[in-house]
Amino acid sequence: MTDRQSPVDNFVLRNFRLIRTIVVILLGWFLAALVILAISRDRGTTLRSFFLGPLSSRVLIGSLFETMTPLVFTGLALAIQFQAKQFNLGAEGCFFIGATVGTAFAISTRMPTALHIVCTIAVGAAAGAAWNWLPGYLKAKYGSSELVCSLMLNYVALYLGLYLINYHFRDTAANEMTSYRLPTTATLPRILPGTRLHIGFLIALAVAVLFWVFLYRTKWGYQIRMVGSNINFAKANGINTGRVIVLAQVIGGAVAGLGGIIQIMGIDQRFLYESLPGFGFDGIVVTRIALNNPLLVIPSALFLAYLKVGGSYMNLMGDVPAELVNVVEGVIILLISSEALLETWRYRIMMRKASER
Amino acid sequence: METEDVILEVQSITKVYTTGVVANRDVSFSVERGSIHAIVGENGAGKTTLMNVLFGLERAQGGRLLLNGKEMEVSTPEEAIRLGIGMVHQHFMLAPDLTVAENVVLGHEPRRGLLLDHSRAVQVTEEISAQHGLHVPANAKVKDLPVGVRQRVEILKALFRKADLLILDEPTAVLTPQETDDLFVTLRRLKTNGITIIFISHKLKEVKAIADRVTVMREGRVVVTRTAAGMSEHEMAHLMVGRDISFDRLPAGNAGDSVLSVRHLSVTSADGVPLLNDITLDVHSGEILGIAGVDGNGQSELVSVLAGLSQPSSGNVSLLGSDLTAMSIRDRHKAGLAYVPEDRLRDGVAASSSIEDNLIVDRYDTPPYSGAVLMNYPYIHDKAREYISSLSIAVQDSRASIESLSGGNIQKVVLARELSSKPKVLLVDQPSRGVDVGSMETVHGLIREQRDAGLAILLVSADLDEVLRLASRILVFYGGQITAEFQDVSNLQPSDLGPYMLGAKRQEATV
Numbered sequence: 054m055t056d057r058q059s060p061v062d063n064f065v066l067r068n069f070r071l072i073r074t075i076v077v078i079l080l081g082w083f084l085a086a087l088v089i090l091a092i093s094r095d096r097g098t099t100l101r102s103f104f105l106g107p108l109s110s111r112v113l114i115g116s117l118f119e120t121m122t123p124l125v126f127t128g129l130a131l132a133i134q135f136q137a138k139q140f141n142l143g144a145e146g147c148f149f150i151g152a153t154v155g156t157a158f159a160i161s162t163r164m165p166t167a168l169h170i171v172c173t174i175a176v177g178a179a180a181g182a183a184w185n186w187l188p189g190y191l192k193a194k195y196g197s198s199e200l201v202c203s204l205m206l207n208y209v210a211l212y213l214g215l216y217l218i219n220y221h222f223r224d225t226a227a228n229e230m231t232s233y234r235l236p237t238t239a240t241l242p243r244i245l246p247g248t249r250l251h252i253g254f255l256i257a258l259a260v261a262v263l264f265w266v267f268l269y270r271t272k273w274g275y276q277i278r279m280v281g282s283n284i285n286f287a288k289a290n291g292i293n294t295g296r297v298i299v300l301a302q303v304i305g306g307a308v309a310g311l312g313g314i315i316q317i318m319g320i321d322q323r324f325l326y327e328s329l330p331g332f333g334f335d336g337i338v339v340t341r342i343a344l345n346n347p348l349l350v351i352p353s354a355l356f357l358a359y360l361k362v363g364g365s366y367m368n369l370m371g372d373v374p375a376e377l378v379n380v381v382e383g384v385i386i387l388l389i390s391s392e393a394l395l396e397t398w399r400y401r402i403m404m405r406k407a408s409e410r
Numbered sequence: 411m412e413t414e415d416v417i418l419e420v421q422s423i424t425k426v427y428t429t430g431v432v433a434n435r436d437v438s439f440s441v442e443r444g445s446i447h448a449i450v451g452e453n454g455a456g457k458t459t460l461m462n463v464l465f466g467l468e469r470a471q472g473g474r475l476l477l478n479g480k481e482m483e484v485s486t487p488e489e490a491i492r493l494g495i496g497m498v499h500q501h502f503m504l505a506p507d508l509t510v511a512e513n514v515v516l517g518h519e520p521r522r523g524l525l526l527d528h529s530r531a532v533q534v535t536e537e538i539s540a541q542h543g544l545h546v547p548a549n550a551k552v553k554d555l556p557v558g559v560r561q562r563v564e565i566l567k568a569l570f571r572k573a574d575l576l577i578l579d580e581p582t583a584v585l586t587p588q589e590t591d592d593l594f595v596t597l598r599r600l601k602t603n604g605i606t607i608i609f610i611s612h613k614l615k616e617v618k619a620i621a622d623r624v625t626v627m628r629e630g631r632v633v634v635t636r637t638a639a640g641m642s643e644h645e646m647a648h649l650m651v652g653r654d655i656s657f658d659r660l661p662a663g664n665a666g667d668s669v670l671s672v673r674h675l676s677v678t679s680a681d682g683v684p685l686l687n688d689i690t691l692d693v694h695s696g697e698i699l700g701i702a703g704v705d706g707n708g709q710s711e712l713v714s715v716l717a718g719l720s721q722p723s724s725g726n727v728s729l730l731g732s733d734l735t736a737m738s739i740r741d742r743h744k745a746g747l748a749y750v751p752e753d754r755l756r757d758g759v760a761a762s763s764s765i766e767d768n769l770i771v772d773r774y775d776t777p778p779y780s781g782a783v784l785m786n787y788p789y790i791h792d793k794a795r796e797y798i799s800s801l802s803i804a805v806q807d808s809r810a811s812i813e814s815l816s817g818g819n820i821q822k823v824v825l826a827r828e829l830s831s832k833p834k835v836l837l838v839d840q841p842s843r844g845v846d847v848g849s850m851e852t853v854h855g856l857i858r859e860q861r862d863a864g865l866a867i868l869l870v871s872a873d874l875d876e877v878l879r880l881a882s883r884i885l886v887f888y889g890g891q892i893t894a895e896f897q898d899v900s901n902l903q904p905s906d907l908g909p910y911m912l913g914a915k916r917q918e919a920t921v
Binding site: 266270271272275278279282283285286287288289290291292 | 757
């Protein structure tokens with residue numbers, strides 16, 4: 054009998070963190086359903102629009118992938134830094150800086166299409182990288198907290214970016230506060246007719262795969278993982294830990310900046326944010342759900358995008374506000390962070406295995 | 411056995427940690443009132459866990475404890491103390507800046523108004539100390555006292571809290587042979603005063619010398635409980651390990667030329683205290699140079715300077731003529747220095763990473779382990795499997811995280827990595843700390859093999875038996891200096907080293 058149970062037990066033990074994450078996601082959805090059932094007057098429509106809405110039309114499916122794209126970028130940005138145990142929460146600021154500096158570059162230069170796209174993307178990424186270099190450097194050199202430093206820098210990024218756009222690239226003909234349109238040579242091609250889904254989505258998927266290879270298959274990825282796993286060990290074996298700490302944050306900053314400029318080039322085609330858009334903070338949820346694994350960032354970002362699109366569709370069709378999504382997000386983060394969740398279950402399996410010996 | 415003779419009855423205690431380690435499995439035995447009851451077992455046999463359960467530091471999942479015939483529930487140390495159980499931990503729990511008397515009464519202070527009644531504290535301390543023959547300077551600060559005296563303060567602390575069952579967790583691990591003798595005098599005196607003592611150890615000689623009854627544990631289970639008189643040391647060892655173990659000393663090999671030479675090495679702490687004072691030594695090929703000494707007498711500073719983790723204030727280190735002193739850790743490694751650190755979970759491995767990733771940390775960036783960019787994981791995987799099977803490490807998957815291995819197996823992984831780099835000098839710090847006897851044999855066997863193959867080995871260990879067993883030559887450290895050198899160790903006894911370890915004696919320089 055024990056022979057029959059063992060494979061399942063082993064599977065559970067080996068994939069415990071993943072299983073726990075899936076349970077948490079289901080719990081989050083279940084909670085959303087409960088809230089809807091409790092407060093909605095038109096339960097059927099509201100439930101249907103929240104849970105099935107994102108799949109109900111081509112436009113909404115396009116919107117799902119559109120929403121997912123920036124989440125993949127910021128999720129990856131945080132994943133690589135968390136892998137190095139650097140709790141840098143500056144993805145928000147890097148996203149913003151990448152978007153503003155990239156916009157400024159695109160508007161002020163004239164180039165043929167392909168080159169303009171590539172250069173603009175590179176500038177956005179470089180801006181994000183440079184922005185995130187500072188907390189990394191301060192951590193490596195002086196041991197200052199990258200968490201505090203990067204969070205503070207988010208506000209510096211916000212006001213610096215707004216200054217740049219408002220004083221130098223503001224479209225005075227527009228009624229709202231927005232930049233000039235990006236030249237068409239610097240906008241990303243759309244890939245699904247009738248939607249705003251753009252090629253940046255494919256870039257996001259490619260970057261996720263690239264990140265996985267980088268982290269798990271290259272020498273630098275190895276260094277990042279060792280520094281994250283045990284910095285004393287890395288140091289005692291001659292890994293230049295200061296350089297790795299800076300590297301992880303520079304790469305993280307670059308991919309967040311990349312996300313920022315791609316969002317502008319692909320969706321809005323002009324800069325119209327007036328406050329921090331929040332993708333950097335959503336990235337924390339994404340990478341936590343993905344267990345900091347770049348490949349899992351893809352389904353994780355899809356899940357969050359699904360919640361968001363479902364939420365706004367429900368806002369439109371049903372009678373429950375989209376803010377429900379924030380509640381679900383918060384609950385999921387709390388549950389994922391609670392180490393004790395399902396621990397008794399794992400414990401019981403271990404006890405059973407132990408007594409078999 | 412009459413029940414009133416039994417002070418403590420342990421019934422079917424089972425304790426499993428969340429990591430899946432079964433520390434105690436159906437453990438049962440009883441302790442007679444007024445006796446010295448030894449619990450022996452290898453590291454990891456579950457002795458300390460059991461005591462933590464008794465003292466309310468850990469909760470068992472099954473079984474019960476009967477104190478004086480009544481079932482007791484201890485979930486905190488406070489409750490254990492209230493029930494009359496005292497514990498002296500391996501690492502002392504004392505406030506170093508307070509005086510002995512203040513430490514003894516800490517938490518139960520006699521007061522005058524809102525203030526500590528200092529003279530009363532001193533008086534109480536001296537009363538208990540006279541009653542049990544535990545001599546301590548009541549007004550001295552704990553940080554100024556030697557280890558043996560600090561231990562007495564710990565015992566006094568427990569007695570002040572009216573303990574009649576005293577648990578000593580490996581009390582002799584930090585003591586010199588002479589201090590151990592003093593402790594035993596104290597314990598016998600406590601026994602005649604009616605105090606029951608549980609004495610945890612893996613040093614069988616000591617157990618034979620002091621205990622009335624012995625419980626032998628192996629892999630979390632009780633193997634047997636018997637009178638100490640009815641069991642020979644050899645028999646105890648056999649029961650502990652489950653097979654015969656040789657405790658014979660290693661015959662000295664053929665030492666060759668000097669490989670590692672250390673000249674006038676000094677290390678001074680940030681506040682100007684000399685930690686290592688003008689150390690000069692050579693390690694020759696084919697020899698194991700053992701460094702003996704009580705922990706904290708400069709050994710760890712020596713190791714850390716040699717490994718490149720810290721810089722000396724003066725002096726230099728060279729390996730086969732090339733100067734290591736200013737070299738980076740990586741370059742030292744390339745020059746032929748291998749290092750097995752004392753705290754392997756802190757410096758030796760990345761616990762949450764895979765066994766594979768831990769095996770390649772010193773070579774991940776060189777071919778064939780990696781190319782210009784990519785790592786060669788198929789090759790790494792094959793190599794890892796090779797090491798795992800050659801060292802009989804009990805694991806199926808080299809991609810499992812290393813924290814799922816036992817201490818002994820982790821040590822084997824570290825050794826496999828360090829030795830496979832074909833070093834010229836091996837620096838081993840506390841090779842069998844936290845390692846069970848079975849793995850210790852493997853580890854010692856590996857070290858011996860390397861010595862016979864001509865490696866120069868520097869062994870630092872606080873375990874005197876280990877130094878005596880392995881070393882071809884011994885240096886004794888005290889206060890950051892070498893106080894003695896023994897060229898011939900074959901007939902050396904621990905007591906011969908004791909006075910030098912305590913700084914009571916020192917040899918005249920013989921160069």
